[in-house]
Structure formats: C-alpha cells, structure tokens
Amino acid sequence: MDKKNGFLKRFRLPAGLFFVALILPLVVTEFWVHVFTEIIILGLFASAFNLIFGYMGQLSFGQAAYYGIGAYTTGLLMVKLQWPLIACLPASMITAGLGALILGYFCVKLRGIYFAILTMAFGQLVFFIIFQWYSFTGGDNGLQGINPPVWLFKANAYYYFSLAVVTVGMILLYFITESPFGYTMKAIRDNTERTEFIGINVQRYMLINFVISGMFCGLAGALWGPFNRSVAPDLCSWQNSGHPVFMAVMGGPYHFLGPMIGSVIFTFLNAFVTGFTEYWPLVSGLVMIIVVLLMPGGLFGIIKSKGYFETKAVVLEGNNPGDTGDKKK
Amino acid sequence: MNDDVILKTDHLSKSFFKYQVLTDVNYQLNRGQIAAIIGPNGAGKSTFFNLVTGYHAVSGGNVYFRGKEITNWARHKIARIGITRAFQVSNIYPKLTTYENVRQSILAQQKRTLNFFTPAERLAKNETLSLLETTGLSGFRNTEAGILSQGDKKKLELALALASKPDLLLLDEPTAGMSSEETHETMQLVKRLNKDIGLSILFTEHDISVIFGYAQKLSVLHQGVLVAEGTPEEVRQNKEAQACYLGEEI
Known part of the structure; x- marks a missing residue:
C-alpha cells in the first residue's frame, strides 16, 4: 500500500502535466500551439543540459553546440539526402553524441569555472565552423526548407509528434537519473573526492554523462529544425547555451521536472513580453535576479521546502520493521 | 615480499615545494593487523595516508600493496584493489x-x-x-x-x-568528535571487523586510551620521520617516542 502511495505521489505531477499537454491544442489558438511546441522542445533541451548542471554539478555553457549539431544533422539529412524525419532523430542523437564525446573528453578534465569556460569555448568553435562552412552548412544563411512530412505539416500534428518524442526522451532521462548511474552523478556533484575513494573513475563517468546529455540536446535540436523549417548558426551560439541555464535555474535544477517548468516560464515570458517591448532580455534578466535572490533552488526548490515531493521515506519504510526511529529533516 | 605483509612503503617521501613533510618512511603492515601511526599535529600522519591512497603524488620512494607496486596509482584504482579510507574531516x-x-x-x-x-x-x-x-x-x-x-x-x-x-582500511582519527560512548562503540566495531573478517586496519589517533587499547603495533612519526616502532609496550618504553609525543609518563 505504501509503495502504491509512493508511486502515485511521485508520478502525479508528470502525469498531470502530460494530461494538460495532451488537451492544450484543443483549447488554444495556433499561435499558442507553436509556443507550446517550443516549450516542450526547449524543455527537453534544458532537461538534457541539467544532467550536467543539476545532477553532475558542473555548469556547461556550450550545450547549444550539441543542440545545433542535432538540428543541422536533421536539416542536412532532410534537405540534401531526403531522409525521413523519423530516421533523422536517432542520427542527430548519434552525431551530437559523437561531438560531445570528442569535446567532452577535454572538458571533463576540468571542474568549476574552467569547465564552464572550456565548454563555452568549444561551443563557440562549433558555432564558427558552422558559420564559416558555406558549402556544407550554408554559413550565416543557415539551411532553409527543412519541411516536416505532410502528415506533420499542421501545427497540432507537429506538436503531438514533438510531445511523443519529448515524452519518450524525458522518460529515458528519468530512468537514467534514478538509476545507479544517475545516483553516481549526484554523488560526484556532492563529493567528487569521496566518489573517487569508493572506486569510481570520476572522469570517465562525467564523460559518459556529457555524451548522454549531448545526445538528448541533439534530439531536441533535431525536433527544432523541422518545427522552424530552417536552422541557423545562432542555434549553437553561447547565448543559446544560456537559455537552458536560465530554464534550469528558474524551474529548479534539483528536481527532474525543474528545467521543463523553467522552459514553460521562460518561453511564456518571451512570448508575452516580446509582444509589448523589444527589451525582452532586460525582463528576463530581472526575472533571473529575482529567482536567484528569492528562490535559490528555483520554483521546485520553494515547493520542496514546503514539504512536497518527499517520497523516499515512503519507499524505504517497511524494509526494516523494527526500526521506526527515523530522524526526519 | 613476505605474503603476510599487506602494506609496505619503501623510502616514502613527500615534499611540498621546499618543505619536506615525509622523509624516507619505511613502513610495513601485516595482514590482519590493527596498527596505529601516532605523532603530534603536523608529523605527517595524514600525508602518509594521502600518499598510500593516491590523494597526493609521491615525491620519492614506493608503495606496495599485497606485494604489488601501487605508487602514484589513481585514487579509484587504489580503492578498487582493496584500500579504502576514512578522512580526518568526514x-x-x-x-x-x-x-x-x-x-x-x-x-x-x-x-x-x-x-x-x-x-x-x-x-x-x-x-x-x-x-x-x-x-x-x-x-x-x-x-x-x-x-x-x-x-x-x-x-x-x-x-x-x-x-x-576493503582488505585494508585506513582510518584518519576515526573517533574525532565522538563522545566517549561513541568512541568505545566505534573502536569495538573496528576490533570486531578485524577479528571476524581479518580486515587489516591502520589508524591515526590522538586519544591515548584508544591507541593503547586497540593497536597491536604502533609507529611514531615526528616531523615526517619514523622515529619509533613496535608493540604498544615497546613504544611506551622508547625514549625517543616519549620525547616526541608521549610525554614523560603515561
């Protein structure tokens, strides 16, 4: 019974969000369907980024590189080789993962600010390669005509397709974060030194995590190209790498759904504010200041501090019948 | 190397820039033994642990575990072959x-x-x-x-x-911050582990009652040099050890 309650308590929020996401296109205009499509794609991007930030404890300012590699892989395969979109998604994950493997190999040797700077430098390297390589990537013109198949042409259809892909992606990410590998990431975040002394090759695990994150960033990028009908080098820029940072910090990096909720806040704010003023970055900066000062753990940090999402105790109770003396925080 | 020896250091030295913190330490721990390294603060006890577990790079000399040289191995590799440690600060x-x-x-x-x-x-x-x-x-x-x-x-x-x-457990001041009751419980546990599963244990400690109550072998470090070694009784009688650490009378 306890286990069942724990399960329901743990999954009621994602299940509720999924249900809302399912019915949204039925009650809003096409403009908002586009906004929601953007939210879920960027939410996946931010959640993938958060594998490094929230779970591994390192700040990457270069995840847009893998998002861009994914977007360009899909764009190039669809435009130049007429590959079906469905085949481009895994291909984008593979290329983004390979990019993350090569660049991450150097990044995971560093920690803290040095890690952040190197990820940003590599991100900019990818940006400039794409920007300059006219014959292959279209340079600063980008790639146009990345049209989804006819059955996904309408806004609602592409939204549901994206929702399905993002849901599968999020479920996979959730499994990873709750697995022994995910806990090893939390252990590295909490105490890298101790993790080495229990026999874990920290650098190797960080690289694996970096690659997984890159693959899912690539998957999000792969959804973006056909959604936007084009891709441009800006997708790989350091500014675009900042977006998942904003989202994770706003939503809460220490809860699995934090970055997705951050994407909702960020994208909504963007859609609203740009309707009134061209100074969107000013508003987003102010929101960021407020979040950092008043909600250091993001939105989910506040909610968690009120006692929600405490499911672990329920899961563990009953394993040791004689023991009831848990000291709860 | 004798099969009974689980840990051996050969002229182990460490310097940080021009400061020599450990000099030519030749140490040997037998399998299944509980031993302690004692010495005043700054004697090099933690540095010794740091060199054995790969926390710091060795400046000179070698470390052997079960006869295999492990000098300057990566920390996780040392943990994997059977040496684990608890730190002075948890x-x-x-x-x-x-x-x-x-x-x-x-x-x-x-x-x-x-x-x-x-x-x-x-x-x-x-x-x-x-x-x-x-x-x-x-x-x-x-x-x-x-x-x-x-x-x-x-x-x-x-x-x-x-x-x-682990086969070898290094405990750096395992009872620091504990009440006397907790200290007793913890050291009893250590003793039990040693007896029941034959775990070799090397610890540093400042609490004289713990040192003399549980260690089968004592080594005294002073300013990075191993100045005395033997059974607790031998060390208690050793003039150099008394001068460096133990005081006049125990």
Whole structure:
C-alpha cells in the first residue's frame, strides 16, 4: 500500500502535466500551439543540459553546440539526402553524441569555472565552423526548407509528434537519473573526492554523462529544425547555451521536472513580453535576479521546502520493521 | 615480499615545494593487523595516508600493496584493489540520505554503477540496511547526511569505507568528535571487523586510551620521520617516542 502511495505521489505531477499537454491544442489558438511546441522542445533541451548542471554539478555553457549539431544533422539529412524525419532523430542523437564525446573528453578534465569556460569555448568553435562552412552548412544563411512530412505539416500534428518524442526522451532521462548511474552523478556533484575513494573513475563517468546529455540536446535540436523549417548558426551560439541555464535555474535544477517548468516560464515570458517591448532580455534578466535572490533552488526548490515531493521515506519504510526511529529533516 | 605483509612503503617521501613533510618512511603492515601511526599535529600522519591512497603524488620512494607496486596509482584504482579510507574531516555525500550514501558505496563495490535503467532504490537494499545496522545508523537512514552529528558523520564514513569491502582500511582519527560512548562503540566495531573478517586496519589517533587499547603495533612519526616502532609496550618504553609525543609518563 505504501509503495502504491509512493508511486502515485511521485508520478502525479508528470502525469498531470502530460494530461494538460495532451488537451492544450484543443483549447488554444495556433499561435499558442507553436509556443507550446517550443516549450516542450526547449524543455527537453534544458532537461538534457541539467544532467550536467543539476545532477553532475558542473555548469556547461556550450550545450547549444550539441543542440545545433542535432538540428543541422536533421536539416542536412532532410534537405540534401531526403531522409525521413523519423530516421533523422536517432542520427542527430548519434552525431551530437559523437561531438560531445570528442569535446567532452577535454572538458571533463576540468571542474568549476574552467569547465564552464572550456565548454563555452568549444561551443563557440562549433558555432564558427558552422558559420564559416558555406558549402556544407550554408554559413550565416543557415539551411532553409527543412519541411516536416505532410502528415506533420499542421501545427497540432507537429506538436503531438514533438510531445511523443519529448515524452519518450524525458522518460529515458528519468530512468537514467534514478538509476545507479544517475545516483553516481549526484554523488560526484556532492563529493567528487569521496566518489573517487569508493572506486569510481570520476572522469570517465562525467564523460559518459556529457555524451548522454549531448545526445538528448541533439534530439531536441533535431525536433527544432523541422518545427522552424530552417536552422541557423545562432542555434549553437553561447547565448543559446544560456537559455537552458536560465530554464534550469528558474524551474529548479534539483528536481527532474525543474528545467521543463523553467522552459514553460521562460518561453511564456518571451512570448508575452516580446509582444509589448523589444527589451525582452532586460525582463528576463530581472526575472533571473529575482529567482536567484528569492528562490535559490528555483520554483521546485520553494515547493520542496514546503514539504512536497518527499517520497523516499515512503519507499524505504517497511524494509526494516523494527526500526521506526527515523530522524526526519 | 613476505605474503603476510599487506602494506609496505619503501623510502616514502613527500615534499611540498621546499618543505619536506615525509622523509624516507619505511613502513610495513601485516595482514590482519590493527596498527596505529601516532605523532603530534603536523608529523605527517595524514600525508602518509594521502600518499598510500593516491590523494597526493609521491615525491620519492614506493608503495606496495599485497606485494604489488601501487605508487602514484589513481585514487579509484587504489580503492578498487582493496584500500579504502576514512578522512580526518568526514567526507560523505551531504545532500544524499544516509541510506543513499551507503548504497552508493555498495553499488560501486558491486560494479553496478553503469546500470542505466534499473531504479537504484531497488538495488542493494539488504546489504545497505545491514551495514547501517552494523554501524548503528539505522535510525538515521532517511536523514540527509549533511545534518548528522559529527560523530554520526564519522560512523557514516566508516560505513562508506566498509561498503567497499576493503582488505585494508585506513582510518584518519576515526573517533574525532565522538563522545566517549561513541568512541568505545566505534573502536569495538573496528576490533570486531578485524577479528571476524581479518580486515587489516591502520589508524591515526590522538586519544591515548584508544591507541593503547586497540593497536597491536604502533609507529611514531615526528616531523615526517619514523622515529619509533613496535608493540604498544615497546613504544611506551622508547625514549625517543616519549620525547616526541608521549610525554614523560603515561
């Protein structure tokens, strides 16, 4: 019974969000369907980024590189080789993962600010390669005509397709974060030194995590190209790498759904504010200041501090019948 | 090398820039022995542990474990071959619960940390609960480790080290911050582990009653030099050891 309650308590929020996401296109205009499509794609991007930030404890300012590699892989395969979109998604994950493997190999040797700077430098390297390589990537013109198949042409259809892909992606990410590998990431975040002394090759695990994150960033990028009908080098820029940072910090990096909720806040704010003023970055900066000062753990940090999402105790109770003396925080 | 020797250092030295903190330390620990390294603050006890466990790079000399040279191996490799340690200042996972702390160490020992799709909470339940019970931490299993008392953090660190199923356990001031009752419990546990599973244990300590109550062999470090070695009684009688650390009369 306890286990069942724990399960329901743990999954009621994602299940509720999924249900809302399912019915949204039925009650809003096409403009908002586009906004929601953007939210879920960027939410996946931010959640993938958060594998490094929230779970591994390192700040990457270069995840847009893998998002861009994914977007360009899909764009190039669809435009130049007429590959079906469905085949481009895994291909984008593979290329983004390979990019993350090569660049991450150097990044995971560093920690803290040095890690952040190197990820940003590599991100900019990818940006400039794409920007300059006219014959292959279209340079600063980008790639146009990345049209989804006819059955996904309408806004609602592409939204549901994206929702399905993002849901599968999020479920996979959730499994990873709750697995022994995910806990090893939390252990590295909490105490890298101790993790080495229990026999874990920290650098190797960080690289694996970096690659997984890159693959899912690539998957999000792969959804973006056909959604936007084009891709441009800006997708790989350091500014675009900042977006998942904003989202994770706003939503809460220490809860699995934090970055997705951050994407909702960020994208909504963007859609609203740009309707009134061209100074969107000013508003987003102010929101960021407020979040950092008043909600250091993001939105989910506040909610968690009120006692929600405490499911672990329920899961563990009953394993040791004689023991009831848990000291709860 | 004699099969009975589990740890041996040969002219082990360490310097930080121009400061020599450990000089030509020739040390030997036998399998199944409980031994202590003592000395005043700054004598080089923790540095010795740091060199053996790969925390610092060795400046000179060699380290052997079960006859195999392990000088300057990576920390995780040294842990994997059977040497684990507890630090002077508790080194745990403060944001994970006590249960998750111990489970993480057990999963690492079982080489299950590259499992991506089985929820961690389903794994190593019995082993984790049993080790929490052994170390007297069952009552704190859902407590975030960072808010445990200093003594309980020390116990948790001991549990993390034991979870690795080591052959050699290095304990750097294992009872620091503990009450006398906790000190007694912890050292009894250490003694039991030594007796029951033949775990070799090397510890540093300032508490004279702990040192003389539990160590079968004592080594005295002074300013990075090993000045005396022997049974507790031999060391107690040693003039140099008395001058350096033990005082006139014990």
